[in-house]
Amino acid sequence: MHLEPMGLALVLTAIDPAIGGVLVRGEKGTAKSTAVRGLAEVLPEVEVHEGDRFSADPRDPAATSPDGPFEARARVRRPARLVELPVGATEDRLLGSIQLEKALTSGAVEVEPGLLARAHRGVLYVDEVNLLHDHLVDLLLDAAATGSVSVERDGISLHHAARFVLIGTMNPEEGELRPQLLDRFGLTVEVAAPRDPALRVEVVRRRLAFDADPEAFVEQYAARQADLTRRIADARSRVGSVVVTDAALLKVAEVCAAFEVDGLRADIVTTRTAAAHAAWVGRERVTLADVRAAALLALPHRRRRNPFDAPGLDEDLLDRILGDEELPEPDPEPDPDPDPQPDPPGGGDDPQGEAPETDGPDSPSHEDQAAEPEPEDQPAPQARPAPSGSGGDQAAARAGAAYRPRLLTVDGLGEGTPGRRSRARGASGRRVGAGTGHGSLHLVETIRAAAERSARERSGTTGGRVRLRPTDLRTAVREGREANLLLFCVDASGSMAARRRMSQVKAAVLSLLTDAYRRRDKVAMVGFRGREAQLLLPPTGSVEVAAALLGDLPSGGRTPLAEGLLEADRVLRREHLRDPRLRPLLVLVTDGRATAGADAVERSRLAAAHLAARGTPAVVVDCEQGPMRLGLGRTLAGHLRAEHVPMEQVSADGLVDVVSSRSAGRSPGRVA
Known part of the structure; x- marks a missing residue:
């Protein structure tokens, strides 16, 4: 049975939950949630004690439950649970709390199990895990890694097992997970809608068939689903006996070292995944095919060195590291009673010799069982075209090296979505x-x-x-x-085209984007040049796209300053309607010139006054240079009621200092 990467990853972590779960990344409408819910349907049933809310395994002598003892209780079988963790869940809902009604009426302290207890021996599903608050992600990942939960607070002293298949799904366009949290997921896969029209037609056909007659559709695939359930149960029973030789461990270590992953978690997860893959395809020991399949699932998200590295793994490099020679057979166990007169070489029978390998990945008998993941290549983010200008276009200036900026915070006390900034x-x-x-x-x-x-x-x-x-x-x-919205409004006209100047500006913006990634902010970018302004990036948590657009931003043409300010105002007003609690900060990088149209200066003044009247907090970085200066940037800052900083006082580091001091020194107004 051949499985696509997402299906294979889900099956392997179901075989061995100690792998640490699966993170499924993909654009909207790619059946991520459907696949996860389908996994719960094919998991084997679990046996529990009747009335046990913590689902302790009756066949495990070491398994205990706060609801025990169970000597007089019957055993029952039930389907494995699919427990969904909503984004807005609280810590009490996740870990458990006391039953308030009994505490108030009788004074008795009785525990109400949390979602982690309900998920024990089942599936815990977190949709949009990238939007879940960091401390909740830490709690559930700790539980997934240790297989248990301990609660000591509010009169509760509770410890119970919590071994579950952890599945998280996310749309990268809505924001990324921090690298520290990415590493805690055992496996990750990238999914995308099929481009083959025949496959898309088949998806639509099956959906229509299900909507027309759900019972008949389920019955049509019942036999195949039962076979999948049986195979998962068989693989679970065999995975503990799969032999992982020293040669296999060395090969895993070589792969992890070659891809420069941090720590040893990658080695452990890759080894567990390789063993689960061997059990899935029916092998008794780990082979190179198993190591390759495991590496493609366990390493892509761990090799990212910074937030803007593209996910994925160089498969050519992986194949060179693995080589062409299969792993050697494990050494036979030493004979406790050796024969004093062993047979000469080439003679006699070897009672401990192993039969030649007949079920390797290239064996015809396992042609359809060696399910090796072959993820589709993901297209690189495409930059939106920059506004056209009236001549003077230049190639995009390269950004200087990024650095760690100081903390940028918005003054006051907000009520926005959880984040790590203000x-x-x-x-x-x-x-x-x-x-x-x-x-x-x-x-x-x-x-x-x-x-x-x-x-x-x-x-x-x-x-x-x-x-x-x-x-x-x-x-x-x-x-x-809370998280905030950083709106970068960048003048890309001909007067800003000096490469050194744009390199400094881009380096500063890139550094702020990196910081926004870590602090879960939203970012947006407006560029103006020629005769128009364009929203290059709508407000989003995907700073990867913003970084790509920043690097590709060219310069040249006239300066439509008023259009840039009005476009920024439209972006902020629209975002305020979507989320009134999200507090913004406008960073305007320009030399203050307005040259697009006969009345460009007056229109720019009116646009700036309009933003100031709305109470929009802003910083104006005056990029005008040379001995003869018109002071237009300072005038613009006055109209905006914004901080004015001359360019000679602003290096890449200086821009961040300006934004930080401006944010801390002025309370922003609401954008109506």
């Missing part, structure tokens, strides 16, 4: 108080409010029970960090 109040972070809005329950403040109200109602009498009412409920007020 101060904000939200569902995560440290608890700083209590309120009556939405959020996780603050138990102590809830009981205190109920007690105070009950005391007032008793009018000075003593004794009596504290009764809880809905108006007594208090939620925790937490302070953490």
Whole structure:
């Protein structure tokens, strides 16, 4: 049975959950969620004790459950669960908490299992894992790596097993995971919609058939699904006995070292995956084909050296490292009672010799079993065409080397989506108080409010029970960090075409993009040259695309400054309608000239005043140079009510200093 890379990765991690799960990256509409839900349907059933909420394995003598003991309880079989972790889940929902009703009515502390407990021996699915808050990702990845959960808080002391198949899906256009979190996923695959019209037609045909008669469609594939379930169960039973020779371990180490992956997690995951692949195709020991299949799934996301490296693996290099010679047979075990007169070479039978390998990847009997992943090449992000200019076009200047910028924060206290940049109040972070809005329950403040109200109602009498009412409920007020929108508005006209100047500007912007990647910000980019401005990159979390566009940005032509400012205003207004809580910062890089049209100067003044009236926080980097200066950049900054910085005071590092000081020194207004 041949499987595509995504199907193979899901099957292998189902065979050995210790691999650490699968991250599926792909554009929207590529059946990522459908494949994950389909995996749960083909997993073997699990046996549990009746009434055990933690799904301990009755056949494992070492397995325990907080709901035990189970001596008098029957055993039942049930399907493996598919547990979905929503992006907005709280830590209590993930790990578990006390049952509030029993705590308030009887004073008993009883644990309500979290999603990790429900997922034990099943599948935990996180759609849009790149949008999940970092501390929740850390918790579930720790559980996936250790196979257990420990909770010590709020009167709870709980420890239970949590071995599950972890599957995360994401659309890279909506933002990336940090490299530290990428490394915690065992395997990763890139998926894309098929380009072959025949395959696309088959997908549509099957979907229409399912919609017309779901029961008949399921029945049509029931036998094949049952066979897949059986094969997964058989592979699970064999994976522990697959032989991983020293030669195989050495080959895995050579591959990981050649691709310069950090740490030893890659070696461990690749070895486990190779063993699972061998069990899947029916081999008793790991071969080069298994190592190759494992490397293609376990290494691509670990070889990324910076946020803008393209994912993937050089398969030609991988094949050169693996070589053409198959791994040697394992040495036979020494004979505890050796024959004092062994047979001469070439004579007699060797009772410990192994039969020649007949089930290798090239064997005809396993032609359709050696499921080696062959991921499709992903096209590089295509840069949008730069606005056309009236002559003077030049090749794009190369950005200088990126560096680590200082922290750029927006002043004040926001309420945006969780991130790692500016101060904000939200569902995560440290608890700083209590309120009556939405959020996780603050138990102590809830009981205190109920007690105070009950005391007032008793009018000075003593004794009596504290009764809880809905108006007594208090939620925790937490302070953490939020993500922001960085909008870069870059003048790419002829007056900005000096290569050294553009190189410095691009280096600074690239550094800020790298920092935005780490802090989960949104970024956007507007370029203006010729007679128009163009939104090169709509607000997105995919800073990879922004970096590619920045590198390809050419310069030349007239300066449509007013059009650039108005386009920036449109971008900010649209984004404010989508998410009013997202706080922006406009970084305008220009020499202040406005040369597109007879009334260009006046239109630029009006556009700047319009942005200032909306309270848009901005920084103007004046790129005008030479002994004779018109001071247009300073005038523009005055109209924008923005910080003005002359170019001679701004190196690549200086630009970041300006943005940081501007962000910390002024509270931005709302964009209406």
